[in-house]
Amino acid sequence: xxxxxxxxxxxxxxxxxxxxxxxxxxxxxxxxxxxxxxxxxxxxxxxxxxxxxxxxxxxxxxxxxxxxxxxxxxxxxxxxxxxxxxxxxxxxxxxxxxxxxxxxxxxxxxxxxxxxxxxxxxxxxxxxxxxxxxxxxxxxxxx
Amino acid sequence: xxxxxxxxxxxxxxxxxxxxxxxxxxxxxxxxxxxxxxxxxxxxxxxxxxxxxxxxxxxxxxxxxxxxxxxxxxxxxxxxxxxxxxxxxxxxxxxxxxxxxxxxxxxxxxxxxxxxxxxxxxxxx
Numbered sequence: 001x002x003x004x005x006x007x008x009x010x011x012x013x014x015x016x017x018x019x020x021x022x023x024x025x026x027x028x029x030x031x032x033x034x035x036x037x038x039x040x041x042x043x044x045x046x047x048x049x050x051x052x053x054x055x056x057x058x059x060x061x062x063x064x065x066x067x068x069x070x071x072x073x074x075x076x077x078x079x080x081x082x083x084x085x086x087x088x089x090x091x092x093x094x095x096x097x098x099x100x101x102x103x104x105x106x107x108x109x110x111x112x113x114x115x116x117x118x119x120x121x122x123x124x125x126x127x128x129x130x131x132x133x134x135x136x137x138x139x140x141x142x143x
Numbered sequence: 144x145x146x147x148x149x150x151x152x153x154x155x156x157x158x159x160x161x162x163x164x165x166x167x168x169x170x171x172x173x174x175x176x177x178x179x180x181x182x183x184x185x186x187x188x189x190x191x192x193x194x195x196x197x198x199x200x201x202x203x204x205x206x207x208x209x210x211x212x213x214x215x216x217x218x219x220x221x222x223x224x225x226x227x228x229x230x231x232x233x234x235x236x237x238x239x240x241x242x243x244x245x246x247x248x249x250x251x252x253x254x255x256x257x258x259x260x261x262x263x264x265x266x267x268x
Contacts, residue, residue, distance in 0.1 A: 049221045053214035060214060064184035064221060066167075066248035092171070108217070122207065123184035123248015 048084070048103040059111050059129040063103070066123035075127060077116055080109050082127065162224035166204065174262060177236065177254040183226050184248040191250060193243055195232070202228040202250065234260055 051062040061082060065073065068088050076083040082105045089098035111129035118127045167182040183191070186204035194201050204226035236254040244251045 050218075051216065051221050052218040053216050055213045055215065059217075062221065064248075066182040066184040067180075068247060120247075122187055123182070 048101060050103070050105050052105075052107065054108075054131075057131055059108060059131065061105055061107065061127040061129070063105075063125045063127075064123060065101075065120070065125050068120075068123070070120040073118075073120070073125065075116070075118055077107070077111070077113050077129070080107055080111065081105070082107050082129075084125070084127075163227040164222050164224045166202075166226040166228050168228060168230075176256055177234070179230070179252040179254070181226075181228055181250040181252070182248065183245070183250050186226065186245075186248060186250075188245055191243075191245060193241075193252070195238060195241075198232045200228075200230045200232055202226070202230075202252075204250070 048063055048065075051060075053060040053062065063084060065086070067090075068086060072088050073084065073086045076085075083102065084105065085100070085102040087098070087100045089096060091097075107129060110131050112132045115130050116127065118125060120126075169180040171178045171180075181202055181204075183202075183204035185206040187207045190205035190207055192201075192203040192205075206225055232254070235257040237257055240255045242251075242253040
């Protein structure tokens with residue numbers, strides 16, 4: 001595992017209390033973001049929240065990107081960091097609404113950079129990263 | 144097994160505490176209507192329930208079960224739970240003409256204003 005400076009993502013629309021109590025030990029950073037959220041500070045929306053799952057053959061990264069067109073999303077994988085970025089613009093009655101986002105998500109080292117696939121449905125992006133052969137545990141029989 | 148008064152709840156789903164997430168939403172106004180945009184990532188068309196009782200609008204978005212059966216969580220940062228948004232409509236709207244659309248996890252609701260609150264235009268004769 002590499003050491004990557006990682007900033008806890010915050011989303012202002014999430015329930016602060018449930019976030020605070022459902023993920024591990026709250027650190028001081030957590031408390032800071034908790035209070036920021038409490039005071040509705042919208043200063044750091046630079047990191048998107050993501051979920052990471054695994055099964056026997058793949059890692060899965062799950063991101064919530066409602067309202068984005070799938071062509072507006074760019075994904076890059078480099079040195080066990082998955083970077084998800086994009087730019088969204090839409091015409092509204094009052095002119096144009098646009099925003100950019102970029103998020104770096106640390107993924108386990110055992111993820112193969114080839115054959116990465118992603119699917120987008122109902123505002124949820126799921127990136128599938130196959131595990132490298134080596135990192136799949138192999139059963140060895142004792143003869 | 145003997146049944147006591149305490150274990151009469153048969154439906155386990157109903158006895159679980161419900162965790163609601165308040166979705167992100169935007170409200171904008173035009174001359175004829177109010178537009179409400181609600182972000183409901185992971186919710187399909189069939190998972191949306193919109194109701195109006197008196198002047199309370201309730202939007203419930205049930206997230207489609209995605210394949211987590213064989214998935215083991217390593218890190219979970221996203222809040223869990225289904226979405227629920229309660230809004231009070233303090234302006235008269237044409238309830239029969241409310242339109243709702245969902246695309247890419249964003250629900251668009253359009254509430255046409257009743258005639259009496261529309262700005263009146265006066266022509267100069």
